[in-house]
Amino acid sequence: MTRAPERSRPAPPTPSPAQAVGRPLDRVDGPAKTAGLARYTADHHVPDLAHAALVHATVARGRITGLDTADAEAVGGVLAVLTHHNAPRMTPPAPVSALDLSTLAPGTTVDYLNTDRVHWNGQPVAVVVADSPDTARQAARLVRVTYEVEPAVTDFAAAQDDAVPLRGTLLVLGEERTGDAERALATAPVVVDHRYTTPAQSHHAMEPHATVAVWNGDRLTVHEGSQDVDWARRHLARRFGVPLAGVRVLSPHVGGGFGGKAPVWAGTVLTVLAARATGRAVRMVLSREDVIRTVGGRTPTVQRVALGAQRDGTLTALLHTGVSQVGRVGGTPEPVGSQSRHLYAAPHIWIRHSTTTLDVLPTAHMRAPGEAVGTFALESAVDELAVALGMDPVELRMRNEPDRDPLDGKRFSRRDLRAAYARGAERFGWAERTPSPRSMRDGHWLVGRGVATAFHLPVRLPADVTVRLRADGTVLVRCAFHEIGVGAATAQTQVAADALGVPVEAVTVEHGDTELPVGPQAGGSGQTASVATALLEACEELKRSVLALARRSPSSPLRGRRLSELRAGRGGLYRADAPDRGETYGVILTRAGRAEIEVRTAAGTRLGRTLQQARAAAGWFRDRRRWVRAVTGAHFCEVRVDEHTGEVRVSRWLGVFDVGRVVNPKTATSQLRGGIVMGIGAALSEETLVDPRTGRTVNPGLAEYHVPVQADLPRIEVDYLDEPDPTTPLGLLGVGEVGITGVAAAVANAVHHATGVRVRDLPVTLDRLL
């Protein structure tokens, strides 16, 4: 059952017949990646390469009073020890502007090595450049720094009271209310009102951040694992005061990102600086510890969710407030109430988010910022309400499933959470669950089952592509999007193949290079749909151009035909009413004496880019006024908790998602699964531990920060409705982030069902259950 909006835009061009889209195609980069031939940043060897290593501050706030670099400089092979005394000057980062989103690029506002100020415990205060990585690292340990220490706020728990409510801007949602939630709560027959906390978490992409920088005069080439090469390029051009056109950033393969590689961090800037200062090509591969000290992670949060309901389960009030942290020198708020604006049909809703500012490394977006941790609180609270009402938690959710957006009555572009829950409950065997806590066991294992709703709002970003069709029937798609593991090139191969009616083998996709047309960031679950939108437009334009060539020939069976009367297929254009009448692209191009034909979406010029951004922004605002475009899902989880030790094992998982059309079931399933795996980590083990006295992260490595391993996991079953969104080209929405949302709540709810213990503070470690 799909609710289509009453007024939808003119139908976007949809290729027909769809042959490649929807097929579980193997990844196009599979052979390179499995044979170890895909080159990541740290794999690049360039001539005359030097290596850099960071020296980190050991105080949270203060001023550098002394730098002793003599011992480091005396190490054989050391080329330079750069500090604020001798480093070249850079232009400071630009202030953030909604008119130029690349101003959001820098992870911090710190003018690295151009200042004696220290803003967090771990800030780079020196860089050693040497002829080998080992020498650089060894010498970095010999740099001695003294500080004048200043008082610092480093304890999130203590700083919560100083939190300031977020004001809504173009980029950030502010406080939202409908009705009078506090009054409705006070008069509700049944109330749950609790405080939930989530800890700081780290992306821990398997590939540590790395940069290779090569200067040639004022021209700069940078290899960088990046989720936004355009941001990186613009930021570096500004910092180093060189023409944008001379800066090239290459990022063909990225070893995972999860948000951590979207901003530009210290390591990138300082590698480029080191290359500038020494006149050498420089590579800096951050150690795992360097990454945690210089690349922001997810904020800790404290949240309050209060729900008021009638005895039949009808929600009357929903309050969701929360506090997250930012750094004094940057950081992004996590609006934990995001999903609470849209999930339940309560007449009285109050959502507010506040931030508190600490002298710590700025936070950064991590997979599903806001919803990943916000759903933990909301979906735990809904489970608590179900327990208080003596009602099945799925039934309670379905009773409060809204027909329209509960805050402002907008329509959902599509929403069929009912179908997701129905299918999930059937497949999972939800009906076999006995409702009381501690009522299911298997020997010494207490068995529990829980559910939670997944929710995410995918973004849509501008993209610019070129499509080249050659007379031999092959197609080249070029766009500077990012392959961080989502199968992006594979998906666009499928989209292009269908749009042009060629086999997928005929399509090559180039990406991850600022020499290509500007692509969207790999973020906000928007990259695939954003590129596909531009790619479909370009393919339409291309077919129009090909048809124009064909129509010039008196002998062409396409003469006198309009594009709307034709279908792309079998490597050419054929009449819809007479499928054997038509010709291949090769025939058309060869007859016209053309080796190839290329089209580019409009943003090739600066004017084109401005127009495109304005159009995209206008479209985004128009869409936001019209409808809520969200993806949802239903998680079903079974845990086993050891009665004696409190050990929690996740024993079964099923997630059923409503994510619009799926381009590639193989890669989309992997992405949804990957989100669930990361969510299970957040539920049970992940926590970046910060010493509240010093602001220093004490577990900056994978031996102490526990991401899930094989033995921690059951098979993760993933299903999806695969119904197209009626408001987007091809019906695509986005699958990258929704998987992680709701997962921690499903685990905690299952743990409560197993044990009777309600854990409101992540992670659910065994000590909380004893």
Added chain:
Amino acid sequence: MAEVELRVNGTSSRVQLDPRVSLLDALRERLRLTGTKKGCDQGACGACTVLVDGERILACLALAVQYGGREITTVEGLGRPGRLHPLQEAFIRFDGFQCGFCTSGQICSAVGMLAEHRAGVPSVVTPRLAATATPLSEAEIRERMSGNLCRCGAYDGIVDAIQHVAGVDDRAATAEPAADR
């Protein structure tokens, strides 16, 4: 400086090395075999797993000078596009990776793990340690592959790929009489 003869993927190279250089850095920086990845450089992630005389080791925790004359196999030595190793093919077919950064280590680890299993080496989840042949269940694979982290969470695809290849192996193995251990 120390001199060592590194025999990698069937090719011998004499290399002058600082004795502190890890096998991982020697492979990546000296022999330019960059398929083997550095994910943590402290033995916590498994991305640097290579095979030495058929056994899987963490190259970041091994000193290169200790491996002179040993038969080292990296992911590049298992197969190339066009003639991939069955596990490399299975990783593609069952989507046992996303970003691809842990993949070399996963595949080398899986090759070593299957050899361990064939040799009768038990794991902590093996029900009967004295058994000569334990079926390679999903639980066995998950336990034995837990030293290889994948932050993208491609774990199910990895299990499926290994099971697929192990199924072929098991049929071959049952053709020979099992030795009593």
